[in-house]
Amino acid sequence: xxxxxxxxxxxxxxxxxxxxxxxxxxxxxxxxxxxxxxxxxxxxxxxxxxxxxxxxxxxxxxxxxxxxxxxxxxxxxxxxxxxxxxxxxxxxxxxxxxxxxxxxxxxxxxxxxxxxxxxxxxxxxxxxxxxxxxxxxxxxxxxxxxxxxxxxxxxxxxxxxxxxxxxxxxxxxxxxxxxxxxxxxxxxxxxxxxxxxxxxxxxxxxxxxxxxxxxxxxxxxxxxxxxxxxxxxxxxxxxxxxxxxxxxxxxxxxxxxxxxxxxxxxxxxxxxxxxxxxxxxxxxxxxxxxxxxxxxxxxxxxxxxxxxxxxxxxxxxxxxxxxxxxxxxxxxxxxxxxxxxxxxxxxxxxxxxxxxxxxxxxxxxxxxxxxxxxxx
Amino acid sequence: xxxxxxxxxxxxxxxxxxxxxxxxxxxxxxxxxxxxxxxxxxxxxxxxxxxxxxxxxxxxxxxxxxxxxxxxxxxxxxxxxxxxxxxxxxxxxxxxxxxxxxxxxxxxxxxxxxxxxxxxxxxxxxxxxxxxxxxxxxxxxxxxxxxxxxxxxxxxxxxxxxxxxxxxxxxxxxxxxxxxxxxxxxxxxxxxxxxxxxxxxxxxxxxxxxxxxxxxxxxxxxxxxxxxxxxxxxxxxxxxxxxxxxxxxxxxxxxxxxxxxxxxxxxxxxxxxxxxxxxxxxxxxxxxxxxxxxxxxxxxxxxxxxxxxxxxxxxxxxxxxxxxxxxxxxxxxxxxxxxxxxxxxxxxxxxxxxxxxxxxxxxxxxxxxxxxxxxxxxxxxxxxxxxxxxxxxxxxxx
Ligand SMILES: Cc1cc2nc3c(=O)[nH]c(=O)nc-3n(C[C@H](O)[C@H](O)[C@H](O)COP(=O)(O)OP(=O)(O)OC[C@H]3O[C@@H](n4cnc5c(N)ncnc54)[C@H](O)[C@@H]3O)c2cc1C
Numbered sequence: 001x002x003x004x005x006x007x008x009x010x011x012x013x014x015x016x017x018x019x020x021x022x023x024x025x026x027x028x029x030x031x032x033x034x035x036x037x038x039x040x041x042x043x044x045x046x047x048x049x050x051x052x053x054x055x056x057x058x059x060x061x062x063x064x065x066x067x068x069x070x071x072x073x074x075x076x077x078x079x080x081x082x083x084x085x086x087x088x089x090x091x092x093x094x095x096x097x098x099x100x101x102x103x104x105x106x107x108x109x110x111x112x113x114x115x116x117x118x119x120x121x122x123x124x125x126x127x128x129x130x131x132x133x134x135x136x137x138x139x140x141x142x143x144x145x146x147x148x149x150x151x152x153x154x155x156x157x158x159x160x161x162x163x164x165x166x167x168x169x170x171x172x173x174x175x176x177x178x179x180x181x182x183x184x185x186x187x188x189x190x191x192x193x194x195x196x197x198x199x200x201x202x203x204x205x206x207x208x209x210x211x212x213x214x215x216x217x218x219x220x221x222x223x224x225x226x227x228x229x230x231x232x233x234x235x236x237x238x239x240x241x242x243x244x245x246x247x248x249x250x251x252x253x254x255x256x257x258x259x260x261x262x263x264x265x266x267x268x269x270x271x272x273x274x275x276x277x278x279x280x281x282x283x284x285x286x287x288x289x290x291x292x293x294x295x296x297x298x299x300x301x302x303x304x305x306x307x308x309x310x311x312x313x314x315x316x317x318x319x320x321x322x323x324x325x326x327x328x329x330x331x332x333x334x335x336x337x338x339x340x341x342x343x344x345x346x347x348x349x350x351x352x353x354x355x356x357x358x359x360x361x362x363x364x365x366x367x368x369x370x371x372x373x374x375x376x
Numbered sequence: 377x378x379x380x381x382x383x384x385x386x387x388x389x390x391x392x393x394x395x396x397x398x399x400x401x402x403x404x405x406x407x408x409x410x411x412x413x414x415x416x417x418x419x420x421x422x423x424x425x426x427x428x429x430x431x432x433x434x435x436x437x438x439x440x441x442x443x444x445x446x447x448x449x450x451x452x453x454x455x456x457x458x459x460x461x462x463x464x465x466x467x468x469x470x471x472x473x474x475x476x477x478x479x480x481x482x483x484x485x486x487x488x489x490x491x492x493x494x495x496x497x498x499x500x501x502x503x504x505x506x507x508x509x510x511x512x513x514x515x516x517x518x519x520x521x522x523x524x525x526x527x528x529x530x531x532x533x534x535x536x537x538x539x540x541x542x543x544x545x546x547x548x549x550x551x552x553x554x555x556x557x558x559x560x561x562x563x564x565x566x567x568x569x570x571x572x573x574x575x576x577x578x579x580x581x582x583x584x585x586x587x588x589x590x591x592x593x594x595x596x597x598x599x600x601x602x603x604x605x606x607x608x609x610x611x612x613x614x615x616x617x618x619x620x621x622x623x624x625x626x627x628x629x630x631x632x633x634x635x636x637x638x639x640x641x642x643x644x645x646x647x648x649x650x651x652x653x654x655x656x657x658x659x660x661x662x663x664x665x666x667x668x669x670x671x672x673x674x675x676x677x678x679x680x681x682x683x684x685x686x687x688x689x690x691x692x693x694x695x696x697x698x699x700x701x702x703x704x705x706x707x708x709x710x711x712x713x714x715x716x717x718x719x720x721x722x723x724x725x726x727x728x729x730x731x732x733x734x735x736x737x738x739x740x741x742x743x744x745x746x747x748x749x750x751x752x753x754x755x756x757x758x759x760x761x762x763x764x765x766x767x768x769x770x771x772x773x774x
Contacts, residue, residue, distance in 0.1 A: 126736070129644070129645060129715045153716070153735075153736070154716050154719050154735070154736075175648060197721070198721050198722075200719055200744055265508075267512045325708065332751045332755075333755065333759075333761075336511070336755055336759065337505070337587075337755055339751075340752060341581070342581055342583070347580075351581055354711075354747075355719060357712070358715065359716070362715070364657060367656060
């Protein structure tokens with residue numbers, strides 16, 4: 001039993017915390033959402049230079065990490081800072097899928113991703129809600145290559161991506177796990193359109209329409225029709241990342257709230273002296289520790305067999321969703337009016353934390369899934 | 377024990393319904409139902425329609441041009457207007473200042489201001505809170521110093537809802553530093569067009585600017601704008617708060633929010649089936665509905681007591697807490713119901729006539745905004761913590 005970070009991870013955490021603490025400002029985040037890129041290019045290149053993107057990949061894939069605890073370390077710090085760089089979209093999902101399934105030529109793109117090139121993962125569709133196997137987009141044979149038609153929704157960082165990993169059906173029905181294939185499609189491909197927009201809690205996403213996009217045979221990633229297990233595993237890693245991000249957000253929110261309870265005076269004393277509020281904050285602390293343990297559980301089981309891994313995915317995401325709501329609502333409440341403002345630091349963090357439940361499956365989705373996986 | 381309405385009350389409900397059918401513009405009810413932005417002109421239009429019928433002064437006695445309705449009638453009116461998706465009545469002049477002037481204002485003030493509230497000539501806002509005076513309202517620092525026939529006012533008010541639309545603000549100001557803080561407060565009416573008044577918007581986490589800071593620098597206010605006596609403002613302020621808390625339970629709002637949630641849960645699909653059939657979601661929906669059913673009866677119990685002439689007391693604190701918690705739960709479930717479409721923030725789509733399409737269903741962004749915006753319900757009007765203090769003192773005598 002050892003819950004200490006390895007020396008390398010401790011160094012990564014320290015330097016990342018220092019870097020983000022020095023670099024990220026509320027203005028930077030606000031401008032990033034407004035900017036065309038939808039994230040901060042300064043921050044992104046800084047992270048690439050520090051090797052943070054590389055930490056998401058194994059040595060074999062050209063990185064120097066890639067394990068669950070690497071993800072946990074990186075994303076807790078990202079969350080603490082309230083940043084929304086394309087680390088999950090490009091590093092964990094699209095880059096991760098290329099690393100796991102790609103041909104030698106495609107794997108060469110991983111090196112670019114580690115260097116800061118941005119890929120998007122165009123997977124979710126309008127009717128899918130959170131179901132990973134819901135794919136209506138089709139890929140049909142077209143001469144030597146493929147023709148892709150369909151609509152992808154809320155594709156994060158779509159506007160900034162050079163290329164997308166696109167899921168499409170080459171067989172089976174809409175909700176079948178079998179018959180899903182992955183393709184690497186350049187963002188400037190003909191007949192590919194992006195409607196880009198800002199997101200609640202920062203960053204941008206896009207609706208990606210493929211209206212008969214043609215790609216060559218070598219755009220196919222991995223075996224035809226057999227991509228689902230890889231997608232599920234990538235989503236498991238992304239869930240680990242976003243849960244760690246949520247934990248970082250919770251820690252920052254807790255810090256802000258405790259400071260505020262000490263500073264804010266009403267009735268001639270700091271409001272933190274009111275026992276009613278002390279107990280509420282104590283509960284928040286307890287629940288955040290639960291969240292931390294849940295993240296550790298998931299990070300430690302990312303590399304195990306599928307059912308075990310997925311049970312942890314759903315357990316952790318469910319718990320994080322519940323704790324996130326508690327932390328957001330209590331933090332706003334204990335702040336009073338100031339906690340509801342866009343300008344005060346809590347506003348952004350609270351929105352970002354709330355939106356965690358709308359990515360990769362919400363509390364109920366994972367509760368139901370946990371029950372199903374436990375029965376299996 | 378009889379849970380039914382009398383025949384007169386039923387007839388009254390029909391009358392309200394018929395009126396809404398005929399007079400509530402579809403343009404306005406559509407905007408309310410779909411969570412679009414309401415403009416100042418929208419509120420004014422609705423106020424004018426109600427006023428033409430004599431139904432704007434819902435809580436006012438007949439002698440001042442009000443409806444003279446009892447608590448049950450007001451409740452029925454509230455239920456029907458919310459069900460019909462009418463814009464809410466902006467409360468500052470009608471539910472807050474009006475009753476204070478009727479009880480404590482001079483004859484001149486009543487004659488001057490009350491008709492102007494009904495006619496929509498003045499839009500009032502509430503200048504109670506300050507950066508340092510929230511829950512501890514008696515800590516207000518804004519000063520009013522008498523100089524001849526004027527007060528000179530200096531200070532800052534904050535969280536002023538819809539102050540950007542207002543012509544007039546009623547303020548708690550400090551006129552004395554002697555004795556207890558409550559004993560040096562006066563209630564002053566200030567014309568927002570006076571030099572030295574500056575309104576700055578505050579954007580909330582839903583992205584909207586519904587509240588403001590109001591800065592007051594050497595603002596000259598005629599002494600006749602003092603309500604009642606100098607240094608007695610705390611009494612009037614508390615009287616106003618009891619009126620602010622009428623209809624505090626928000627049963628009508630909860631009902632429409634629940635209806636909206638059901639509609640969305642029927643349209644959203646989870647695992648290929650309507651979300652409303654998902655047992656996990658259905659259980660939560662049922663839970664909040666069960667709470668609401670009981671709370672609606674608690675509300676009716678206090679309304680019946682009020683109609684029988686009992687003064688509202690600490691029960692309003694109970695209703696405030698339960699009512700806001702239930703509405704916030706419905707808002708949370710609605711946000712959850714829209715799934716990944718809680719993410720896109722395409723704010724332009726909320727403007728009437730906008731040619732910007734929402735991303736995903738048009739109910740998604742309003743659902744997220746309502747969730748964030750209604751965090752206010754447990755903060756303002758006396759926070760839920762402050763209400764618990766009241767209950768533990770006034771009812772439990774702890
Ligand atoms: C959207 C919105 C609109 C508003 N509109 C108006 C308006 O139009 N006009 C106006 O005058 N004001 C308005 N307000 C202000 C509102 O009345 C105050 O926000 C409220 O009184 C709380 O004050 P505060 O925000 O300063 O929080 P604080 O009083 O600082 O409270 C912070 C926290 O401490 C808790 N707390 C405080 N005292 C105690 C205690 N004794 N025991 C236990 N807990 C305690 C509170 O419950 C809260 O959780 C509005 C507020 C909001 C959010």
